[in-house]
Amino acid sequence: MKKIKLFCFPYAGGSARIYNEWKPYLHQSIELRPIELAGRGSRFGEPLYDSLEAAVDNLLEIIEEEILYNNYALFGHSMGALLSFELARKIQNLELPRPTHLFFSGKSSPDIKEDTDKTFHMMEDDEFKEEIMELGGTPPDFFTHPELLDLFFPLLRNDFKLAESNIVAHNNEPFDCDITVLLGKEDDVTSRQADGWKNHSKKNVTLHYYNGGHFFIHDEKEGIIRVVNKTLEDIMKENLRKLYTKGNGLR
Known part of the structure; x- marks a missing residue:
């Protein structure tokens, strides 16, 4: 049986390279497929996305041929989780082969906002820098190098603009696969926002x-890879069981 492809999408300001270190630890039945976004990594020279919808269209274009003939799952962290969510919705609405599983990491349910939620991309530069440093994920000394900041800052602000928007969907039918949500205990995601994924x-x-x-x-x-491995291994075992049962039934 073919491997399950695991398409992974990075957080705001991040590159697909963050997932490369997963490869040695993933089960042999899983094929890691980190997907690079425009404007970074191997796609550094490409223009940034002007909308969340444009980003999703581009990501579908990248993976469409592969999802037609393979079992697959989507994994995204933070902005990557929102991209995964909107990509899965688009796939569903276009009636393309759907994912066997969805992993949403470091992200509240997209349809539930709290009064305390911040709009990062609208902040003044100094406030934006302070908030990004508080979030972590970016080395503090990065902001002390003007030449790096000039390159990175527009990308980061644009990513947050994407992360803080949603595509207005005409069809928001729940997905017909299981969902795994991964969250940090000290993140700002409320229990209401976390439980909202159940809808x-x-x-x-x-x-x-x-x-x-x-x-x-x-x-x-x-711990994250352990969950990913167990989840996708179980799916592979169930697929094999169905094939075996079907094969015996044809005799």
Whole structure:
């Protein structure tokens, strides 16, 4: 049986390279597919996305041929989780082959906002820098190098603009696959925002909490990969069982 492709999407300001270190630890039945976004990494020279919808259209264009003939799952952290969510919705609305599982990491349910939620991309530069440093994930001394800041700052602000928007959907039917939600215990996601993910699946939604704040994805790598491996291994076993049962039934 073919491997399950695991398409992974980075957080705001991040590159697909953050997932490369997962490869040695993933089960042999999983093929890691980190997807690079425009304007960074191997796509550094490409223009930034002007809307969330444009980003989703581009990501679908990248993976569409692969999802037609393979079992696959989507994983995204923070902005990457929102991209995964909107991408899965678009796939569903276009009636393309759907993912076997969805992993949403470091992200509240997109349809539930709290009064305390911040709008980062609208902040003045100094406030924006302070908030980004408080979130973590970016080395503090990065902001002391003007040449790096000039390159990175527009990308980061644009990413937050994408992360703080949603596509207005005409069809918001819950997904027909299981969802796994991964969150940091010290992140700003409220219990209401976390539980809101349960409205987005017709099946099971499982929440996992890890030590740390918004960027627990770096410090809790082993625990996250353990969940990913177990989840996708179980899917592969179930697919094999169905094939075996079907094969015996044809005799």
